[in-house]
Amino acid sequence: MNASGSPARRSLPIRAVDPVGARQEPAPASPAGPRPPELSEKQQGLVDRFGRVATDLRISLIDKCNLRCTYCMPADGMAWLPKSKLMTAEEVRRIVMIGVRDLGVRELRLTGGEPLVRVDLVDIIAAIRQDHPELPISLTTNAVGLEKKAEALAAAGLSRINVSLDTLHASTFKELARRDQLNATLDGVAAAHAAGLTPIKINAVLMRGVNDHEAPDLLDWALQRGYELRFIEQMPLDADHGWRKENMVTSAEIRESLASRFTLSPDPRARDGAPAERFQVARASDPGRVEGIVGIIASVTEPFCTDCRRTRITAEGRIMACLFSRNETDLLDLLRSDATDEDVANRWREAMWGKPRAHGMDHTGLGDDDFVQPDRSMSAIGG
Numbered sequence: 001m002n003a004s005g006s007p008a009r010r011s012l013p014i015r016a017v018d019p020v021g022a023r024q025e026p027a028p029a030s031p032a033g034p035r036p037p038e039l040s041e042k043q044q045g046l047v048d049r050f051g052r053v054a055t056d057l058r059i060s061l062i063d064k065c066n067l068r069c070t071y072c073m074p075a076d077g078m079a080w081l082p083k084s085k086l087m088t089a090e091e092v093r094r095i096v097m098i099g100v101r102d103l104g105v106r107e108l109r110l111t112g113g114e115p116l117v118r119v120d121l122v123d124i125i126a127a128i129r130q131d132h133p134e135l136p137i138s139l140t141t142n143a144v145g146l147e148k149k150a151e152a153l154a155a156a157g158l159s160r161i162n163v164s165l166d167t168l169h170a171s172t173f174k175e176l177a178r179r180d181q182l183n184a185t186l187d188g189v190a191a192a193h194a195a196g197l198t199p200i201k202i203n204a205v206l207m208r209g210v211n212d213h214e215a216p217d218l219l220d221w222a223l224q225r226g227y228e229l230r231f232i233e234q235m236p237l238d239a240d241h242g243w244r245k246e247n248m249v250t251s252a253e254i255r256e257s258l259a260s261r262f263t264l265s266p267d268p269r270a271r272d273g274a275p276a277e278r279f280q281v282a283r284a285s286d287p288g289r290v291e292g293i294v295g296i297i298a299s300v301t302e303p304f305c306t307d308c309r310r311t312r313i314t315a316e317g318r319i320m321a322c323l324f325s326r327n328e329t330d331l332l333d334l335l336r337s338d339a340t341d342e343d344v345a346n347r348w349r350e351a352m353w354g355k356p357r358a359h360g361m362d363h364t365g366l367g368d369d370d371f372v373q374p375d376r377s378m379s380a381i382g383g
């Protein structure tokens with residue numbers, strides 16, 4: 001046993017990799033390819049075959065949602081996981097403990113589905129915070145119902161939130177999210193701001209002919225409130241499988257639309273593995289005065305997979321090494337057996353070792369002929 005009372009861990013062989021060089025090479029033939037010399041325990045993080053190291057853990061707490069965004073969920077007919085198949089609060093806590101203590105995880109994102117739908121969300125956050133006083137814990141949410149929960153979440157130890165908001169018009173919200181909840185979302189964001197869950201980031205997916213003309217208005221709204229807006233290129237992760245590359249609003253188009261009112265210049269801060277490319281924003285009428293930051297997450301036209309630092313666990317406890325993985329690795333069966341933390345960590349390492357190079361394949365190319373959309377929608381993976 002070690003000092004924390006857990007069974008001592010064996011030293012595992014993990015490939016010694018050159019992150020930069022490895023990214024230039026073709027994908028290894030198989031995840032089970034030659035194994036590297038032994039590294040010390042501390043180096044045994046979530047390393048993959050391409051030298052990337054996952055330090056950013058994203059856990060989906062629930063597959064259910066109270067909205068039905070067209071780019072994510074179907075209008076109806078989605079089968080929810082039974083409660084018995086969802087990770088319990090204690091299981092989530094244990095996974096985070098293993099990730100942080102043994103595998104080099106440095107930040108945690110809780111997502112879904114809609115994480116606010118999870119009744120024990122505050123308790124989950126409080127328990128994780130108790131274990132990890134310094135861990136950045138963030139939440140990605142649609143903010144419906146956040147108005148009543150923001151203070152409790154902040155008190156439990158949540159660090160910050162990202163809120164999805166695609167439009168400032170009630171009718172467009174109803175069309176996109178198939179629910180009439182714009183005001184609930186706006187009230188939720190304001191409450192989060194008041195509770196100090198900052199910096200607040202706003203995620204907007206632009207859909208051609210629906211809300212793509214709103215880009216400058218959304219940015220204006222976010223700047224006035226001190227929020228960091230990010231535009232997201234739509235990815236093929238909709239339950240209806242209706243995504244078409246030619247219909248997607250591209251990063252280039254978004255920048256062009258913003259240029260009607262704003263001047264963007266690259267944010268000098270290092271990107272540091274973040275999906276969003278950030279720009280400093282000034283009004284075209286006053287280009288010398290930077291008013292805030294806007295980000296563009298161009299997963300389709302400017303992929304960032306070479307610097308991916310993410311590891312995901314779905315609500316039913318499966319590791320998805322990549323957002324587009326078609327292979328999943330079950331952790332819940334281990335968690336519900338008498339397996340040790342070391343067994344869990346080893347399975348997690350193995351799963352991440354086999355992480356695809358990009359977009360679930362050995363190359364980037366959402367929408368290419370050989371790209372296969374995962375069966376799961378974004379809501380069922382954990383965005």
Ligand SMILES: Nc1nc2c(ncn2[C@@H]2O[C@H](COP(=O)(O)OP(=O)(O)OP(=O)(O)O)[C@@H](O)[C@H]2O)c(=O)[nH]1
Pocket residue numbers: 109111138140162201203232274275276297299310323383
């Ligand atoms: N291709 C790809 N896109 C991702 C991934 N993770 C998140 N995204 C996209 O990025 C969007 C924003 O994600 P968020 O959960 O708000 O957070 P983030 O941008 O990852 O992180 P922060 O900036 O640190 O708050 C998601 O809605 C996805 O569309 C990923 O692993 N791969």
Ligand SMILES: C[S@@+](CC[C@H](N)C(=O)[O-])C[C@H]1O[C@@H](n2cnc3c(N)ncnc32)[C@H](O)[C@@H]1O
Pocket residue numbers: 065071072111112113114115140141142162163164203204205232233234235236237238378379382383
């Ligand atoms: C799946 S949601 C889960 C958390 C929460 N329900 C929310 O909407 O913020 C997480 C993020 O995924 C994004 N998303 C969903 N489907 C997407 C798609 N097809 N392409 C790009 N982003 C998508 C949403 O805009 C949201 O910001």
Ligand code: SF4
Pocket residue numbers: 065066067068069072073112113114142164378379
């Ligand atoms: S994007 Fe978030 S809010 Fe919209 S349907 Fe998907 S899970 Fe729900």
Ligand code: SF4
Pocket residue numbers: 304305308309310321322323324356357358359360
């Ligand atoms: S598509 Fe996969 S490899 Fe690329 S950034 Fe997302 S999770 Fe990472």
